[in-house]
Amino acid sequence: MIIITRVMLSAIDNWQTLKGELFMRALILFIGWCILFVLSWPLAVLAMMLFPIVWLLSIPFRLLGITVEAVFALFRALLFLPARLLGMRS
Numbered sequence: 498m499i500i501i502t503r504v505m506l507s508a509i510d511n512w513q514t515l516k517g518e519l520f521m522r523a524l525i526l527f528i529g530w531c532i533l534f535v536l537s538w539p540l541a542v543l544a545m546m547l548f549p550i551v552w553l554l555s556i557p558f559r560l561l562g563i564t565v566e567a568v569f570a571l572f573r574a575l576l577f578l579p580a581r582l583l584g585m586r587s
Contacts, residue, residue, distance in 0.1 A: 534541035 530541060530544070533544065
């Protein structure tokens with residue numbers, strides 16, 4: 498029971514940290530857009546209209562990155578398999 502509680506508390510702490518980082522990233526993006534709007538409103542409006550298009554174009558690259566990361570994780574697992582079978586733990 499204690500181990501489960503510690504795992505749950507760790508997950509909650511990780512979620513709070515992630516939530517705070519996402520909030521700060523969104524806040525910085527919004528403040529940057531407001532500064533751009535004050536300096537050059539046509540450019541800010543153009544950026545707002547192009548953002549969804551750029552986001553859609555970046556989806557295949559994100560999927561490619563996830564795939565490459567999974568392949569490297571598989572290679573790492575295969576590379577360390579003999580050590581794990583011999584009893585080495587990291």
